[in-house]
Structures are given as C-alpha cells and as structure tokens.
Amino acid sequence: KQWYQRRVRGVATVFGMGLKKEHLPDRHRTTTYFSDMGAMLGTVVLWVYWPSFNAASLYDDTHIQGRVIGNTYLSIMASCVTAFATSALIHRGKFEMIEIQNGTLAGGVIIGTISPFLIDPWAPVLIGAIGGVVSTFGYGLLHPYLEDCGILDSAGVQMLHGIPGILGGLFAALATLADNTNYMFSYNTTWTNTTDVDRDRGQQFGYHLGAILVSLGIAVVSGLITGVLVRLPICPTIEKEDMLIDHDFWVIHDKNHDPRLKKDKKSNIYANQMAEAKA
DSSP states (O other): OHHHHHHHHHHHHHHTOEEOSSOOOGGGSOOOHHHHHHHHHHHHHHHHHHHHHHHGGGTTOHHHHHHHHHHHHHHHHHHHHHHHHHHHHHTTTOOOHHHHHHHTTHHHHHTTTTTTSOOOTHHHHHHHHHHHHHHHHIIIIIHHHHHHTTEEOTTOHIIIIIHHHHHHHHHHHHHHHHOHHHHHHHHHSOOOOOSOOSSOHHHHHHHHHHHHHHHHHHHHHHHHHHHHHHTSTTSOOOOGGGTTOOTTTSOOSOGGGOGGGGGTOOOOSOOOHHHHHHO
C-alpha cells in the first residue's frame, strides 16, 4: 500500500513537467503578502496532518499506524529545521517564502515508504533532514537552473514531491536490503518471518528499484501523450507568456492584479463568453 502511494506520487510529479524555449515573464510570478500568508496557513495544516496521510492506507493495523505517525513526525520536524537553516544559508540570513512553504513538508514525503518499517528514531530524523535540505536547495538553486535549460515546473512540484519521493523509495529499498524484518514487511506487508518466500532481500531491493523506474517511465510516456493532445487544434491555445495568468478562467476579485494591465494588453486567450456577457 505504501509502495503504491509513493509510486503514484512519482508519476504525478514527473507527469506535470514541460519544456519551453523562453522564460515566463517575472511579472507574472509575483505574489502578495496576503496570498503568501494564506499559502503558509495551508502549509501548517498539511504539516499537522501529514502523518495521517502516510498512515491512512494502513487502516487495518493500528499498531503499524502508530509507528507510521511517530516516524513521520520525527522526519517532518527534522525537515522543518533544515528547511529554515538551508533557506537562510542560500539567502544570507533571510528566508524565502516558497522554500519554507514546501521544504518544511519534505520530511513527510521522503519518509512515506519507509515510515511503517522498524527503524531507530535517528533514521527518520536523518531522512527528514535530508529531505528538507534537498527540497530547499531545489527551490533555491535547482529550479532556476532547470528553467535556464528549458524545463518548466511552474509550481516546483519536483522539489517537494518528485525528488524527495524518489529518495524515499531508495531509502526503503536500502532498508529491505539491510534488515530481514523490514524485508518481510516490504514483501508481504506482514512481520511474519516465513521461509517459503519467492525472493530474497537482494531481489526485493531490485523490485523496489524497478518500481521506481517503471513509475518514472509511466510518467514520461503519459506526459508526452498529454502534451501532444493539448496541442491539437480542438484545444484552446494561449501565448506562453500568459501561461500563469488565471483571470480568463477564474473570477478574480482583485482585477488590478492582472499583470497584463501594466502593459495595456488585452487577453489573448479564447473568449470566455459567459464572463463577457456578465460584464
């Protein structure tokens, strides 16, 4: 169950990435103090309830659920500390809001697969700390570099879900290789040490790695197919510089926040007849 949950996360994150030839305008990326505080409130809610996300699929064993919750809280607390420290390091003593909003949650992502395993407390703390550092460095340094290379990840989802999710799968694979008890749980979600199993720990390690590669392959192929479909003539098209603007599809009460107004530019997205009729 946990194996499936992490692989779905990996598929979803790689699926959403795209390629572009030029940067999106910086004026379309601006946020307000109100929106940042609202997003931070969402981060706090996710931080509190993330252990339940990891434990929900193990509803039939409350004992394991307790272990999942404990390991997740240890991991997510560690990522919270390292996210703030890493952000301050990148920005010379100051914090970047998007890095804090996401890096503090990376511990909950990276511990997902290994959270029901029998591991000492230092392990989830270390794993969560790594997640916080990797996620925050990803937002601060890797994300701009990817855009320079022509890879668009508008929400930076790779830095919170993609890379930590893959690392979490690797840590779980190593745990099955190093400990016989965790190997049995990985094999059949049970702690019973049976002898009539179909594969040994090394083979189970290979299955973990294979699952990661398969999920990434599904994400790449399905993302390419989706990219081809949305480019068909029957789909509405927009200029690349307007890709992050919501005003033509959503009711935005702060109309002055439309960055196109600063250039006296009208919408170039297909006409929203209902909105125009209302106006």
